Amino acid sequence: MDPDGAPLRTRLLALVPLAFLGVFFVYPVGTLVAIGLGFGEPIPGVPGGSLGDVGGVLWFTVWQAVASTVLTLVVALPGAAVLARFRLPFSGLVRALVTVPFVLPTVVVGAAFLALIGPDGLLGVELDRTVWAILAAHVFFNYAVVVRIVGSVWAQLDRRSVEAARVLGASRPRAFLRVTLPALRPAIAAASSVVFLFTFTSFGIVQILGGPSYATLEVEIYRRTVYLLDLSGAAVLSMVQFAAVAVLLAVDAALTGRQRAARLVPASPRSPRGFGEWAFVGVNLVVLVGLLLTPLAVLVERSFATSDGYGLTYWRALTSADASSVLPAPALETVGTSLRYAVTATLLALVVGICAAVVLTRPGRLRGAFGLLLMLPLGTSAVTVGFGFLVALDEPPLDLRDSALLVPFAQALVAVPFVVRAVLPVLRAIDNRLREAAAVLGTPPGRVWWRVDLPLVWRSLAAAAGFAFAISLGEFGATVFIARADNPTIPVAIAQLLGRPGEVNSGQAMALATILMVLCAASLIALDRLRPTGAGGEL
């Protein structure tokens, strides 16, 4: 790479994510935290509260997140291997389905899980109100993170090094431990920190499956901001959460920074061979069906289960603009609203995320701080962002409080880290000699990226886009706090329907949840198709 031209271009590229995060994250969240910490004008009527048991809350938050992350890796890594390495019928569908939990509102997932592990649950063990229920639900939610982030790298690992090790006499486990695992480590680390962040900031799952006796920092921040208006307490807890995220990312950077990047080649899945491989595939399919697909199936079943057998009553109700409807418009119109927001948010997240990832591959002193800034939105409560928008973006030229753009911007904020996390390991793994060769042959730098980096990154990019789309489709926390003049999104509509008694309402909520699942799965499958099979074939 041209050592002289890089810095300025890098700085220009960095401007995109910096401007985005500056306006839509640092400024609003900073303003709210500053008010809470007592800077600026005091707001009349806002009480100052006692902090209560912060230590206990922090301890529970940390240990359940560590346990959930380890458990998710144990369950999902074999699944990632199966989906990445073997050519199986329906593997595209399965890959899409495992991501579906992401888009479902937690109150719906809670209902599905209770059908499994609640009183008289299908599994026969009552785990409701235990830490085990929280952990199981966290695995359910985050399985897709590992499968998508690790899987995309695993599929493209150069298998010849494993074969070489085997030829030289290494046993299969030994070859895995010494060759495959080190090559996967950056991707595993990337996935782990995302899972950790997600479970660290878990909100609905802890509330519904653990019950009110379990509280994470996120639950406390929500309670203090929304019900007590105790902004100072919320600000202190937010600072604790930021600090924890910073520590996590420092550890993450130290772990991944020393890795030598793995060599990537085009993916070449094959059919499983022999008893061992088939057994491995079989066990993982059982886990997939039992843990991931059964709760989803329960929701679909409920959307059809009317008081006299199965029927389409609730589905028909979705299209009717009944005067007594709970929603301001026919429920089906929420689908259009959700799709519009999700497409906008995904495109935003891709633009910002790609710029950021490219910047992160270049050397620079402030790279660590930049990486941290990118991840912070994941470690920030949706209610802090929502209230931050309200207090900060309230004066021209930034009076965006009731702009329709605020919703996709808030959603993109959460999706950007995924784009970065999915793309970065692959960008780092690209052999720099390829870029150098292209540069030596007279290719201008922008074109080098276009011809060398992009074809290799494409697969991960499609994975990232799918993720970003799923996240914004299912986003509830920030969306619900932003005042909107148009129709509700699907998750908001589901919450509305579940907020009113009556079987027609809960039935419609289940039907909408089913639509959300189908939308999510269909868009992910379409994105997988978009990806040309011969990506990187010019190597």
Added chain:
Amino acid sequence: MRAPRLLAAVLLTAAVAACSSSPDKAANDSKTVTLVTHESFAVSDGVLAAFQKQSGLTVKILRSGDAGAVVNKAVLSKGNPQGDVLFGVDNTFLSRAVDAGIFTAYQPVNIGNVPTALQQGTDGKATAVDYGDVCVNYDKAWFAGKKIAPPTSYADLIKPEYKDLLVVENPATSSPGLAFVLGSIAVQGEGGWTAYWEKLKANGALVVDGWEEAYQQRFTVGSQGKGNRPLVVSYASSPPAEVVYAEKKPTDAPSGVVTDTCFRQVEYAGLLDGAANPTGGKKLLDFLLSPPFQKDVPLQMFVWPSVTDTALPAEFTKYAALPTKPLTLPADQITKNREAWIDEWTQTVLR
């Protein structure tokens, strides 16, 4: 290469989409009046259209969050509000809104027909638009099947025959949950209510964080038999809602209300201080107390209209129980003690 060109097309579309969908700037003129409210606000299309036609105003409805979030957001944006009128402050949050000074005084045209009891604590700055009661609901079929009489009071709920039957909401995260705790304070007094909750906890009351979970997942009626709690803290209007939103209209509501446990919730609207269109805002407040809107309230939001002698729909007169003497606490007492009570409750019940 196909992939890069596709990506370029996608990014270009993104840029165009981002630039073209600029926020609508026509909102702040005298023809538009903006209502800031929670997600549960509802009005019939026809009723709203008639008002817009008659007044020449366009009503923009900004929904977000629940009652607590709406009030807190209004307090945070005091002086530079998001709209002209706020609807959805309830009596547990009223004095926070009034003390913070987010409202300017206005007496809507029909205020004379709102009972003075409902206007208490408003200081002339907020208008009671509707009210409802939070009460224990019971599953009629369940109690009939077991041949047990349903409970009739707070005191009954701690009796052994009702062990492990009740599900309640966390007052820290749920508005009916808070109302039920306030009701227990109204009944047991400030000195005795924590002891009552210790007994309720010992009698197997299940605490969940939100109404949705309590009613739709744990209550035997709301969960269609999937839950195992035949008693739930819900609303006096839940039985008529069960009839209105039933798949096939039943001849009787499947659930009943324990009227002696009812705690009154009143919902207010007010003209926001610093409103861009105060004239329109006043017209909108008049509309909220006008007969068409008041008649629309029961089946849209499942609460009672505040204007006396408003005709009620048949579902309400037939299936809803309106307690003659609902429990109440003064709004300023609630505001002064809300956080402390929630903390005490948390220490007693959850820790």
